[in-house]
Amino acid sequence: QVQLxxxxxxxxxxxxxxxxxxxxxxxxxxxxxxxxxxxxxxxQRELVGAMTSSGSTNYADSVKGRFTISRxxxxxxxxxxxxxxKPEDTATYYCYREVAGLRYWGxxxxxxxxx
Numbered sequence: 001q002v003q004l005x006x007x008x009x010x011x012x013x014x015x016x017x018x019x020x021x022x023x024x025x026x027x028x029x030x031x032x033x034x035x036x037x038x039x040x041x042x043x044q045r046e047l048v049g050a051m052t053s054s055g056s057t058n059y060a061d062s063v064k065g066r067f068t069i070s071r072x073x074x075x076x077x078x079x080x081x082x083x084x085x086k087p088e089d090t091a092t093y094y095c096y097r098e099v100a101g102l103r104y105w106g107x108x109x110x111x112x113x114x115x
Contacts (some may be wrong), residue, residue: 002026002104004095009109012085016113020080022106027076033098034078035069035103038091038111048093051078063089085113 003025020036028034037048049059049070053102059067068081078095089114095106 002097002099004097004104004106006093006095006106006109008091009111011112011114012112014085014087014115015084017081017083018085018111019082020093020095020109020111022078022080022097024076024078024097026099027073028071028078028097029067029073029098031097034071034096036080036093036095038089038093038107040088040091043091045094048080084109085111087113087115 005023006020008018008020033050033052036048037045038048039045047060048063049057049067049069051057057069066084071078090111092108092110094108097104098110
C-alpha cells in the first residue's frame with residue numbers, strides 16, 4: 001500500500017503562484033511514475049503532468065510553460081509548481097503514483113484562482 005498526502009492548495013488571484021506537495025508513505029527513489037491530475041466541477045479528470053523515474057516530465061498543453069513538476073527523494077515528496085495561474089486552473093488537484101502496475105491516489109487539494 002502507498003499513501004499519498006497532498007497539501008498546498010488554496011485561493012490565489014489570477015497571475016499568482018502556488019506550489020502543491022505530494023508526500024508518499026513509501027520511498028520515491030526509483031519510482032515508476034508520479035504525477036498530477038485535476039478535476040473541475042462538472043468536468044472529467046484530466047492529466048496535468050507526470051514525472052518518470054528517470055526524471056523526464058510531460059505536461060498537458062494547457063499548463064506547459066506555467067507548471068513544473070519536481071521531486072525531493074529525501075522527503076519522498078513530489079511537487080507541482082504552478083505559476084501564471086488562470087481562473088480555468090481552478091480544480092481539485094490529485095497526486096498519483098504508479099507502483100507495480102497499480103495506481104494510487106491522494107485525497108486531493110483544492111486550488112481556486114480568482115479573476
